[in-house]
Amino acid sequence: GNKRLCRFSCMDQLLCMVFAQLTGRSSLRETVSCLRALGSRRYHCGIRTAPARSTLPEANERRDFRIFMDTALSMIASARLELPVDADLKRLRIHAFAIDSTTIDLCLKLFPWALFRRRKAGVKAHTMIDLRVGIPTFMRISHAKVADVSVLDQIVFQPGAFYVVDRGYIDFARFYRLHLAGAFFITRAKRRLDCRVRQRLPVAPNAYDRHASCCAEVAPAIDVAQL
Helix, strand or coil, X not given: CCCCCCCCCHHHHHHHHHHHHHHCCCCHHHHHHHHHHHHHHHHHHCCCCCCCCCHHHHHHHHCCCHHHHHHHHHHHHHHHHHCCCCHHXXXXXXXXXXXXXEEEEECCCCCHHHEEEXXXXXXXXXXXXXXXXXXXXXXXXXXXXXXXXHHHHHCCCCCCCEEEXXXXXXXXXXXXXXXXXXXXXXXXXXCCCCCEEEEEEECCCCCCCCCHHHHHHHCCEEEEEEC
């Protein structure tokens, strides 16, 4: 990542953006001004040099984002091993994830490419949170018009894990792919959802992994519904 770079390294860029996030800076100009005001105290933050006003925006625009994505995933993997696990989920010995999205409003004059409504711009942050430790393990930024359910195509499902979603993610073709991966989903039914039991199958032992015995105790039979 530091190939052909003179002074402002990728690590300095990452630390500057982390500083902006943790201190609640509202713009890159404000971030650069605060970093310059710190003076020699930047050294204790690990930032070797304060970037010029144009250096930080150019670095964010031109440098490959994948080096920061890989760094973030590596840090998340380390944090998941160190953080305390939720007591209830630890007792049940399951992995649970919550998937949801939020729309971030933008100024239409500054971001005309992010047109969302007639007089509104925005982007959408799709996030999957590991409920055992309470940190996100997946995040994707998309246009605000992108449907929430489409993010399920970007997630690699973990066998035996439970995925909690709301009604905006109901798509039975995608849920079936989740079922084929050996995972489980929890959602709320839509108001006009019509289903009926078509066939009742007994639960076979060792049909899934270690959760099979637990499922057999709670529900002695699985209903195959036609929707």
